[in-house]
Amino acid sequence: DLAKYKIVIVRGVQHTADITEGLPNVNVVDTTEQMMKFLQVGRVDLALANRIDGLASLKMAKIEDIVAGETLAKNDLYIYIHPNKKNVVEKIDQAIKKIKSTGELDKLVKESETKYLNSIR
Numbered sequence: 171d172l173a174k175y176k177i178v179i180v181r182g183v184q185h186t187a188d189i190t191e192g193l194p195n196v197n198v199v200d201t202t203e204q205m206m207k208f209l210q211v212g213r214v215d216l217a218l219a220n221r222i223d224g225l226a227s228l229k230m231a232k233i234e235d236i237v238a239g240e241t242l243a244k245n246d247l248y249i250y251i252h253p254n255k256k257n258v259v260e261k262i263d264q265a266i267k268k269i270k271s272t273g274e275l276d277k278l279v280k281e282s283e284t285k286y287l288n289s290i291r
Contacts, residue, residue, distance in 0.1 A: 175215040178208045185245050186218045202227040209236055218242065222283050229290045 176195040179186040180202055190196045195214075199205050202219055206227050209217045217224065221238060228236055249266075251259055269275040 172216070176213070177216045177218060178205045178214040179218050180205055183220075185243060189218065189243060203231060206231055206233055206236065222286065225287060226290060229287060 172190065173193050173195075176197070177190055177193065178197040178199060179190055181198045181200055197208060197214055199208060202223050205217045205219065206224070208214050210231075210233055217236075219227070221241070224238060228234075249262060251262070266275070269278070
């Protein structure tokens, strides 16, 4: 369905490159700020970005007429641990699984995002 739109993505973001691979009208820029400016001036119809990065860029640029749509895809975030700390892998994995299952992780993410967005002037 994206093929009928002019799209902008940020260079080096693999999941958006994958989603738009082979589409005819994809512009690639270096920053989220550039992407939002493309969208604001009408050079594209859609910008694909991480939710919090997109919202933060809009707020920093004081762009208020662009709204975030629904989630197009979800990508897991992983923790990579240095070999000299491999003894903590199981402990960290269990803690993450616990806070995910209780809903605490979602709550912490929402609180952090809200705090971050509120800090932008």
